[in-house]
Amino acid sequence: MKWNAWGDPALAKPLSDRILTLLTSVFGELQHVDTPDAADVVLRPSALTPDDIAALTAAVGAENFSTADADRLPRAGGKSTFDLLRRKSRDVQDAPDAVVLPATDEEVAAVLAVCVERRIAVVPFGGGTSVTGGLEPIRGDFAAVISLDLHHFDQLSKLDEVSREATLGAGLTGPAAEALLAEQGYELGHYPQSFRFATIGGFAATRSSGQDSAGFGRFDDMIRGLRVITPEGVLDLGRAPKSAAGPDLRELFSGSEGTFGIITAVRLRVHPVPAEKRHESWRFPDFATGAAALRAVTQNGTGPTVIRLSDEVETGLNLAMTDKIGGDQVSGGCIGMTVFEGTADQVNGRHETTRAALLAAGGESLGDEPALAWEHGRFDAPYLRDGLLANGALCETLETATDWGNLDRLKGAVTQALQATLQETGTGSIVMCHISHIYPTGASLYFTVIGAQRGDPIAQWQRAKNAACDAIMANGGTITHHHAVGADHRPWMDQEVGELGVRVLRAVKAAVDPTGILNPGKLIP
Numbered sequence: 360m361k362w363n364a365w366g367d368p369a370l371a372k373p374l375s376d377r378i379l380t381l382l383t384s385v386f387g388e389l390q391h392v393d394t395p396d397a398a399d400v401v402l403r404p405s406a407l408t409p410d411d412i413a414a415l416t417a418a419v420g421a422e423n424f425s426t427a428d429a430d431r432l433p434r435a436g437g438k439s440t441f442d443l444l445r446r447k448s449r450d451v452q453d454a455p456d457a458v459v460l461p462a463t464d465e466e467v468a469a470v471l472a473v474c475v476e477r478r479i480a481v482v483p484f485g486g487g488t489s490v491t492g493g494l495e496p497i498r499g500d501f502a503a504v505i506s507l508d509l510h511h512f513d514q515l516s517k518l519d520e521v522s523r524e525a526t527l528g529a530g531l532t533g534p535a536a537e538a539l540l541a542e543q544g545y546e547l548g549h550y551p552q553s554f555r556f557a558t559i560g561g562f563a564a565t566r567s568s569g570q571d572s573a574g575f576g577r578f579d580d581m582i583r584g585l586r587v588i589t590p591e592g593v594l595d596l597g598r599a600p601k602s603a604a605g606p607d608l609r610e611l612f613s614g615s616e617g618t619f620g621i622i623t624a625v626r627l628r629v630h631p632v633p634a635e636k637r638h639e640s641w642r643f644p645d646f647a648t649g650a651a652a653l654r655a656v657t658q659n660g661t662g663p664t665v666i667r668l669s670d671e672v673e674t675g676l677n678l679a680m681t682d683k684i685g686g687d688q689v690s691g692g693c694i695g696m697t698v699f700e701g702t703a704d705q706v707n708g709r710h711e712t713t714r715a716a717l718l719a720a721g722g723e724s725l726g727d728e729p730a731l732a733w734e735h736g737r738f739d740a741p742y743l744r745d746g747l748l749a750n751g752a753l754c755e756t757l758e759t760a761t762d763w764g765n766l767d768r769l770k771g772a773v774t775q776a777l778q779a780t781l782q783e784t785g786t787g788s789i790v791m792c793h794i795s796h797i798y799p800t801g802a803s804l805y806f807t808v809i810g811a812q813r814g815d816p817i818a819q820w821q822r823a824k825n826a827a828c829d830a831i832m833a834n835g836g837t838i839t840h841h842h843a844v845g846a847d848h849r850p851w852m853d854q855e856v857g858e859l860g861v862r863v864l865r866a867v868k869a870a871v872d873p874t875g876i877l878n879p880g881k882l883i884p
């Protein structure tokens with residue numbers, strides 16, 4: 360993964376002339392962006408003392424410890440627009456004081472013990488794809504901060520075909536985990552857009568939601584067990600599929616974002632690799648009609664694996680940027696996608712009942728082509744953001760969820776807040792939205808925002824992001840449906856869970872991490 364951009368450098372693409380023309384026609388002249396090379400970046404020097412280094416090296420071995428800039432820089436943050444803009448700075452950049460790569464639970468425990476004793480903060484690092492400041496190297500009240508990289512935890516340690524459960528190491532990336540399961544005919548079916556780089560531990564720590572959530576559920580729905588190493592001891596959670604033995608502690612540690620402990624292994628529900636797959640694309644006259652159609656599908660439980668709906672703006676921009684989506688068949692309205700998986704009988708049944716529900720709700724079939732094209736390119740869009748940021752545009756995504764009855768109000772309020780604040784910073788904006796995760800009682804809303812950089816783009820986006828978060832809270836949304844809280848959403852956590860809820864989270868933290876070394880400045884206000 361690149362230190363200052365998304366993904367695999369070999370897949371990076373410069374912006375096409377078509378997109379550059381579109382940008383200047385909407386936003387006018389774009390400001391020049393200075394993009395330093397890695398060699399020009401200055402990191403704050405490591406604050407670890409020789410005794411700290413000796414103790415950490417003793418815990419993991421010299422080959423698994425580094426204070427080199429080349430190791431610290433790629434772990435200096437995640438992949439939000441804030442992170443990527445910070446990487447462009449020629450001022451001294453924050454970075455962890457060292458990178459530590461334990462390979463066993465015992466080594467993790469030893470590292471935590473050193474950090475408690477020597478007052479060093481710990482930021483767990485999975486795939487490095489956080490978009491909410493979850494990886495910011497915040498020292499807090501501590502003398503130094505290390506990045507604890509989980510990538511040695513890369514085993515499929517158990518596959519129980521009878522129970523259809525697999526125990527996977529926290530450091531396995533999405534593709535690595537799926538490859539190990541596929542060798543034995545199984546899959547997880549968890550495909551967030553960050554799939555190629557994010558890890559099993561990161562998915563659990565952030566309650567990730569993949570594009571196939573309609574069929575296979577969110578990642579937290581798949582969790583059957585967790586192994587968590589805390590400064591106070593080890594937790595093996597999940598004795599049975601369900602239990603009435605009090606509150607479910609798996610739920611407490613899912614989404615704990617490295618603040619309660621280090622997840623080293625996750626036991627997950629798996630399913631046989633589906634035998635059949637079918638695609639169908641849709642056009643709806645407007646977003647409200649499309650949303651009502653998706654609601655009918657989820658409330659009747661007709662079983663698509665993927666179902667998504669772009670609003671009018673997202674549909675229009677996709678059509679303007681590519682010839683592929685929808686071809687000549689679409690002008691105006693909103694495009695939707697469906698994918699069905701399972702045995703041949705299951706696919707037939709799921710497709711026919713979903714199709715009937717969408718047709719009855721005002722959908723018009725566009726055949727399989729646009730849905731196949733979407734699936735083919737479904738991990739590519741983030742590369743576009745790098746080109747936009749490098750060419751003087753602003754681009755970021757944010758997300759929330761609410762009940763169906765409140766969806767329109769929330770969408771309108773967030774759109775308006777983004778447009779108004781970006782206007783105040785001197786740029787027009789394109790605010791697009793889609794639904795990609797649906798439930799019988801509600802759905803997520805995923806916004807993509809494009810504007811022009813004017814002056815300091817970090818300050819500019821912070822203003823817009825603050826306004827969007829305020830609008831989310833004032834209009835009945837959750838501060839995050841799947842991106843997690845990190846440092847960026849933390850100021851809204853007291854509104855999300857209430858003052859007593861914050862005290863509950865702090866009490867849990869005090870029990871498992873009394874010195875507070877684990878990921879300070881994240882999640883818990």
Ligand SMILES: Cc1cc2nc3c(=O)[nH]c(=O)nc-3n(C[C@H](O)[C@H](O)[C@H](O)COP(=O)(O)OP(=O)(O)OC[C@H]3O[C@@H](n4cnc5c(N)ncnc54)[C@H](O)[C@@H]3O)c2cc1C
Nearest residue numbers: 485486487488489493551552553558560561567568617622
């Ligand atoms: C382009 C792009 C697309 C994305 N698309 C989606 C999407 O479709 N759906 C979605 O849900 N999210 C998405 N995300 C957000 C991100 O990929 C997820 O939050 C992902 O689950 C993080 O996994 P990771 O392994 O990269 O974790 P990291 O980014 O390394 O860490 C995330 C947080 O979890 C903590 N953490 C990581 N591993 C562990 C561990 N083993 N134990 C304890 N704490 C740990 C970290 O300290 C940090 O606070 C996207 C991000 C990007 C950049």
